[in-house]
Amino acid sequence: MTRISRALAVAAAASLAAAACSSGGGTTAVPSTAQSQPSGQAAKGDGTLTIGTTLPQTGSLAYLGPPEFAGVDLAVKEVNEAGGVLGKPVVKIDTDSGDTTTNIASQSVDKLLAQKADAIIGAASSSVSKSIIDKVTGAGVVQFSPANTSDEFTTIKDDGLYFRTAPPDKLQGRVLGDLAVADGNDTIGILAMQDFYGSGLADQVTQTAEAGGAQVVERVDYDPKAADFSADVAKIKAKNPKAIMLIGFEETAKVVQELVKQGLTADKHQWYMVDGNMSNTNYLKSPRGTLKGVKGTIPGAAAPAAFQKRLLSVDPKLTNYTYAAESYDAAILIALAAQAAKDDSGKAIAAKLEDVSKGGEKCQGFKACADLLKAGKDIDYDGVSGPVDFNDVGDPSVATIGVYQYGADNRYDAAKALEYRRGDISG
Incomplete structure (x- = not known):
């Protein structure tokens, strides 16, 4: 047809x-x-x-x-x-x-x-x-x-x-949700920018993670233009999830600062990022090791x-x-x-x-x-x-999602994915 x-x-x-x-x-x-x-x-x-x-x-x-x-x-x-x-x-x-x-x-x-x-x-x-x-x-x-x-x-x-x-994000969302579950996280908190991109991706992550047996214990759709994210992060902290999904753009750097301030660091909770905030420049002002072990997804195979x-x-x-x-x-x-x-x-x-x-x-x-x-x-x-x-x-009709991981220098190696997951968009 x-x-x-x-x-x-x-x-x-x-x-x-x-x-x-x-x-x-x-x-x-x-x-x-x-x-x-x-x-x-x-x-x-x-x-x-x-x-x-x-x-x-x-x-x-x-x-x-x-x-x-x-x-x-x-x-x-x-x-x-x-x-x-x-x-x-x-x-x-x-x-x-x-x-x-x-x-x-x-x-x-x-x-x-x-x-x-x-x-x-x-x-x-x-x-x-x-x-x-x-x-x-x-x-x-x-x-x-x-x-x-x-x-x-x-x-x-x-x-x-x-x-x-x-x-479309239904593939990236499926990979993120599956990844969090495969990593052993049965409770997940989501901090997503409230817009066309962020909220839609958060929906798919929630659907996939819960279908895999995990529970999204808190989801906060925040205003990306907000001057302060303390109240948003506090809602996540109250539920103490094993994994935290960060779905946003450059404002994620401020969200990261607030997560650290409130004790939700990446060495205590598994953080996950997405293509909108997987950056090798936005987090360089953070203390060394802030993003160590953080995983993220980017559509497409490595160039x-x-x-x-x-x-x-x-x-x-x-x-x-x-x-x-x-x-x-x-x-x-x-x-x-x-x-x-x-x-x-x-x-x-x-x-x-x-x-x-x-x-x-x-x-x-x-x-x-x-x-x-x-x-x-x-x-x-x-x-x-x-x-x-x-x-x-x-x-x-088909696409590849790369999974990457940050090192102690708050950078990820764009040439070295942990894995690639290929999917049929119609599935």
């Missing part, structure tokens, strides 16, 4: 119970004709593929910006070295996504639309992407995130124009050494590779879809993204895949981040 026909069937069934599906943060998912093609004839592109980026240069996920920008930069460089798309160089325009405390992302989208972007890569934050998705897709432009993990994007209204290379070397050719200062592969694959897939459609318009690209990601002759890299397309072949692009293989709602 195609992405379009499946969405229409899902919409018909979902209309009977639309009010029943919402996130932990209180935002209702929209089970509408989300993936159906817009009415009317899609406009042809102008012959030049223009890719915009709305990625974090500032804000709570700014540490993810450099690897994401580098991934897109490398992809565009390689595409243009191979002759570009439709015989012309790809144009790239970078903008800042900021975070939900500002209106930067909306202003950035306005700028990109004014400059005729056909596809926009971003945002990193699920909440930021939610704030701009109507503006982007309403303009007939593809929105493609390398890092959005909120489950709600699977059913959000997007006119068939939203895609992502990062897996291969050869790929890291290529990334350094576009950003020699790069030290973090999180979501670089997903960003690279997003840009390559957009270029291949435009080439396959022989049209750089957003709607034409969206119509071909699923096709170029699976079902044809396997290929890697833009040049090899583009050569097959020019020879009239159907292709199956396998990316650096994995096989991708979009399902009919624009999510990768």
